[in-house]
Amino acid sequence: MTSNAQQCEPSTSGIPASLKPGATTDLNELPTSSKSKFPRLARPVPMMRPEYDVVVIGSGYGGGVAASRMARAGKSVAVLEIGKEKWPGEYPSSLKEALSELHVSGNSKNLDSSRWKDVAVGKPTGLYNLVLGEGQNAFVGKGLGGTSLLNANVFLEADKRTLALGSWPSELRTDVDGLDECELLFLLFPRAEADVTGLPSDYSRAKHMLQPSPYPEDYPPLKKLSVLEKQANALGNGKNFYRVPQTTFFKTEVNNAGVQMHASTGSGQDSTGVNDGSKNSVLMNYLPDAWNWGAEIFCECEARYVKRDHSGKGYIVYYAWHGDGREHFQDSFYSELMWVRARELCFLGAGTLGTTEILLRSHAHGLKTSPMVGKHLSGNGDVLSFGYNTDEIVNGIGREDPSASDPPGPTITGVIDNRGPETSPNVLDGYVIEEGAVPAVLAELLQTMLEALPGKQHPKQYGVQERLRHVLSDTETRFLGPYATGSSVNRTQTYLIMSHDSNEGILTLNGKDDAPHLEFLGVGRTEHVKVLNEVLEKATSAVGGTFINSPFYAAFNQQVEITVHALGGAIMSSDGTGADGATNHIGQVFTGGGDSRGVHEGLVCVDGSVIPTALGVNPLATITALAERSVHLIAQQKGWEIDLATKNGKLDLFGPPAHSFPMTTDMVTINTSINSPTREGIHFTEIMDGHIYIGDDIDDFIVAENAAKASSSAARFYLSVDALDVNV
Known part of the structure; x- marks a missing residue:
């Protein structure tokens, strides 16, 4: 278990040790396993660093664009995706398999017309x-690549x-x-002003x-x-x-x-x-490109809300990890969250409904937003x-x-x-x-x-x-x-x-x-x-x-349509103020309503949630183009150069990426253990409640416990343990 798994409020001082000189190894030097039938771009969640330059929530068209372009700008990037990583050959081909992948949520008045209830x-x-x-x-x-x-x-x-x-x-x-x-x-x-290469x-x-x-x-x-x-x-x-x-x-x-x-x-x-491997989804283009340029991808991570860092610089993304059986602890799963810090930018690309939900919950947790968040959704x-x-x-x-x-x-x-x-x-x-x-x-x-x-x-x-x-x-x-x-x-x-x-x-x-x-x-x-x-x-x-x-x-016993192209919820304002939209023309989130033009400069929506009207046509082209526009304008504002000229060549998705950031010794050990075909391990999650005595002057455990109870010194641990080698 790495330090990233801690459940306390994160420290915001300085650059993390994982990105500092000393005791590091380049990812290209690490052993990788080629025995898997399918590539795996995503890393195990215990290998997530405490902070990155950029955190991207979601991995559809907008999230893929942001991850790719920020990685090509030389930034350390983390991608959080709620779904799993599945490649062609792994998608359901029978009704039984499909039903096991079906999640139904929302409001069930359609099923029981007498009352509303959540499903x-x-x-x-x-x-x-x-x-x-x-x-x-x-x-x-939901999956690595989103609805694409x-x-x-x-x-x-x-x-x-x-x-x-x-x-x-x-x-x-x-x-x-x-x-x-x-x-x-x-x-x-339009082309960015700095773009003189004819791109x-x-x-x-x-x-x-x-x-x-x-x-x-x-x-x-x-x-x-x-x-x-x-x-x-x-x-x-x-x-x-x-x-x-x-x-x-x-x-x-x-x-x-x-x-x-x-x-x-x-x-x-x-x-x-x-x-059949013919679908050029985001899994096949923007995401492998981001991975090859050093982005670190994590699946089964459900972003819940975002808060401004207490230092005033960056954002803290709170997420629930659907791994190691953590979701079985329902009373704690969504209340005791994990976190990762975005030092400079957090891109919201969780899809129209996902991004809007995150912004609504972020507002409930203190983030200042426009009251237009959650409004003007369209089914296209x-x-x-x-x-x-x-x-x-x-x-x-x-x-x-x-x-x-x-x-x-x-x-x-x-x-x-x-x-x-x-x-x-x-x-x-x-x-x-x-x-x-x-x-x-x-x-x-x-x-x-x-x-x-x-x-x-x-x-x-x-x-x-x-x-x-x-x-x-x-x-x-x-x-x-x-x-x-x-x-x-x-x-x-x-x-x-x-x-x-x-x-x-x-x-x-x-x-x-x-x-x-x-x-x-x-x-x-x-x-x-x-x-x-x-x-x-x-x-x-x-x-x-x-x-x-x-x-x-x-x-559902009534005339109900279905949309596969939900849009809006964090729409771009037509007049540049929070009175008319949730984001500005770049996708930056407004800090209030009324005539306010103030924005969270580092919090940017890059998916269908920003589109202010039905398009009357399939939206993927417009979503992707708007995301490209937003990311390039953000980079231009910050003076960052996105390297679009360098080509990848044919990628070996079973091998290491061409670019990576140094890893700590602990991360190297975890990676080596994960990729070793001979080791056997166990994974489990447990919650431990009790009291803890602060001090070393009492030797008797019962006396120490009673003293802790008397001083109301309680402790609670929500731990996921990955024992990667039980033979050590």
């Missing part, structure tokens, strides 16, 4: 996290009309009339790392993509149909971070984790619906081992982009329709689930012949399974819409047990949602299918 089912470190809310639910991923592990990889920029809305800060907002996309992006994400702007930096490309024309044709194109033509939107750029590799090659990627098999498993106008049992073979069910000639394809490959002024004169009426793929773990359940839903809209032509075909397809599914060629499930098109909602969501903390409470008001602008449903109904009818709305209707 917590499953492990908080699970890969799949369903957050139940009032009016709308949210799905997020489970999203559909679509890299589409927000349209210029959305970015010109009054909700955006004046530093980002501009008159975009007559500008093409390249001019717009340059205005919104790309922030959107281009994001593209460089994420490397989006559309599904290739010379790849096997995809049935679900062809059906979507047919539906686009039926809607009169054929010119708005195209193949989406996505962060999926279609060739086996090394990516721009130096990580070996593999060509996509088109499994359609993106939403549960792609095991997300709508999930189905065109069930169409006349077309859709092949929209994921397969772990798909046919090379007839794969489902990546989860999303096409879009009907109705954001333009010709289709949607009012920018807030703009939307995109994308086709989807249901993951294999849900294949056997899909027919039962969809047929149980109320409010089905059958096709306009639904005579005897059409009814007979539908019955036969249903029967084929029941007897031959969902993958049978003519089964109703194999004929089902999945719709994913992103649009503009009312941005009226609120996240608060339950004062009694500190649990977050999510409430969406005016969720999707009801009349607009009706229009979208009519469009989907028309598209479904065009291919002879039955339109089925949100699957959460049946599950």
Whole structure:
């Protein structure tokens, strides 16, 4: 057990011994194990230092950007991620495996309409996290790489009309009339003044790392993509149909971070984790880059709140470690926390809900913030619906081992982009329709689930012949399974819409047990949602299918949508004050409301929580670009140079990184023991309560204990013990 595991208030004096000269060893000199089947970028938590220059909370797009860029600036960086580290080949491929990774939390009035109550089912470190809310639910991923592990990889920029809305800060907002996309992006994400090397702007930096490309024309044709194109033509939107750029590799090659990627098999498993090594998630680019430049990554560390250091310099991040069985001590787990100090910067990249929750809890623990924290959340106008049992073979069910000639394809490959002024004169009426793929773990359940839903809209032509075909397809599914060629499930098109909602969501903390409470008001602008449903109904009818709305209707007994793109909660202020937002245009957290322009200069939000409005499209490109912008502006303010010119080359993720910081002798011993294949150890956690006598003048233990009790000298230890070698 290292000194970092202490539970007392941290000392803030000077530089830690682990970064001072003397008794140190370079990480490159340490033995590493190559026997693991999968890489492990994360370190054991006992190897965490007491302080770093920079602490990054979360490891999704924003957190990955911050970690990579700060490490390339030569700063010591710690990354804290609540989830576990899982690589392609480790993601669930069966319903049983998937259920073991499911965590459900939030407000359960949707399950029991008579009253509200908090729900917590499953492990908080699970890969799949369903957050139940009032009016709308949210799905997020937890793991090293964040939700990028489970999203559909679509890299589409927000349209210029959305970015010109009054909700955006004046530093980002501009008159975009007559500008093409390249001019717009340059205005919104300009090169830093110090950047004279011709390096790309922030959107281009994001593209460089994420490397989006559309599904290739010379790849096997995809049935679900062809059906979507047919539906686009039926809607009169054929010119708005195209193949989406996505962060999926279609060739086996090394990516721009130096990580070996593999060509996509088109499994359609993106939403549960792609095991073929083609998904260019943050785990495959920004995080390995950060690791190679010396960032130290720690998983199963749940950041709870942040406080200003008592010295006035830096921040203390308090976290709960889900390791060594500590979570079994429920009464103490969230009250007796571990800590790490950020000497200069703390980046919040825990995702929209995670970052907002941390800021709310930080405020409760004394951090001065704007009252706008927790306000103006958006579900990005997300709508999930189905065109069930169409006349077309859709092949929209994921397969772990798909046919090379007839794969489902990546989860999303096409879009009907109705954001333009010709289709949607009012920018807030703009939307995109994308086709989807249901993951294999849900294949056997899909027919039962969809047929149980109320409010089905059958096709306009639904005579005897059409009814007979539908019955036969249903029967084929029941007897031959969902993958049978003519089964109703194999004929089902999945719709994913992103649009503009009312941005009226609120996240608060339950004062009694500190649990977050999510409430969406005016969720999707009801009349607009009706229009979208009519469009989907028309598209479904065009291919002879039955339109089925949100699957959460049946599950929660009311019309409840789900978002996979929650935004807001720590929004950037449009006028630069804490009265209108929680952060400034860089993402720095305001120190108050009203006309206050004061900020915590070292506390910066870099994820979807800062986005002040629905984007009407998949948000990963905008989140990543804004994070690149924020990090580079912060570095510019501090006079730090981020080395973007040096390339990694091909990375050996089983070996040591190219850059590292010196380690103490204790850290060397721990690392050597962990990587030794011959040693056997034990891990356990225990809480010891009692009294302690201060002094050495009493020899008898009973007398000493009584004296300690009389003086109220109590002691309590919440200890995790890692005995790495029981044979010593």
